[in-house]
Amino acid sequence: MQRERYLQLLERAYAQLPETVKEHSRFIIPTVISRIQGKITVITNLGDVSKAVNRDPEMIAKFLMKELGTSGMFDGQQLILKGQFRQSQIQSKYESFLAQFVICPECGKPDTKIIKEDRISFLKCEACGSKNPIGGIRVTKIKIEKPEVGEEIIVPITRIEGNNGIAHVGNYRIIVRNVKEEGKVKARVTEIVGNEIYAEYIKTVK
Numbered sequence: 001m002q003r004e005r006y007l008q009l010l011e012r013a014y015a016q017l018p019e020t021v022k023e024h025s026r027f028i029i030p031t032v033i034s035r036i037q038g039k040i041t042v043i044t045n046l047g048d049v050s051k052a053v054n055r056d057p058e059m060i061a062k063f064l065m066k067e068l069g070t071s072g073m074f075d076g077q078q079l080i081l082k083g084q085f086r087q088s089q090i091q092s093k094y095e096s097f098l099a100q101f102v103i104c105p106e107c108g109k110p111d112t113k114i115i116k117e118d119r120i121s122f123l124k125c126e127a128c129g130s131k132n133p134i135g136g137i138r139v140t141k142i143k144i145e146k147p148e149v150g151e152e153i154i155v156p157i158t159r160i161e162g163n164n165g166i167a168h169v170g171n172y173r174i175i176v177r178n179v180k181e182e183g184k185v186k187a188r189v190t191e192i193v194g195n196e197i198y199a200e201y202i203k204t205v206k
Helices: 002-015 046-052 057-068 087-101
Strands: 034-037 040-043 072-074 079-082 112-117 120-125 131-133 152-157 159-161 164-169 172-177 183-193 196-204
Touching: 034 087, 040 152, 046 057, 057 072, 057 079, 057 087, 152 164, 152 172, 152 196, 172 183
Parallel strands: 172 196
Antiparallel strands: 034 040, 040 079, 072 079, 112 120, 120 131, 152 183, 159 164, 164 172, 183 196
């Protein structure tokens, strides 16, 4: 009778646990996909790997740029970095981000969120309940470098005007010739006039 009562209490307690505590599967670290294109490196799935660990992609972008010592721009899915970086190098920095801002130092689970109390940020674990202070990412606002004539760029076209596709990145208005529809395109810069950048369409990027 006592054993039956014990099992009932145990079952009730287990039912009240968060789903993250019940989950015993091993956390699989997402893989960052990148490619070098001329003088830039494009991380093609930053939006996806950010969503996988429940963190703001802008936060991860800032961390990667700080750690890699470069600048770049994020368009909602891709992070374009100025410079050439190996995929293994970027993956290592991404995993450093997870260790500092995602993985609970007490139980090792990724089921955490960042909260702020009295101007201090904490990593709050929803699995074990621990709360640990974390440091901020001390970097300046993402700097968007003006490309050079002849450089190849990838930009998100948001409007079509005649035969031209229009994109806005930071303070720059980019006019890409011979574009027929909205979406991401690869283009080669042909002229720069103030904050307007003119480029020739190369191909559509998925």
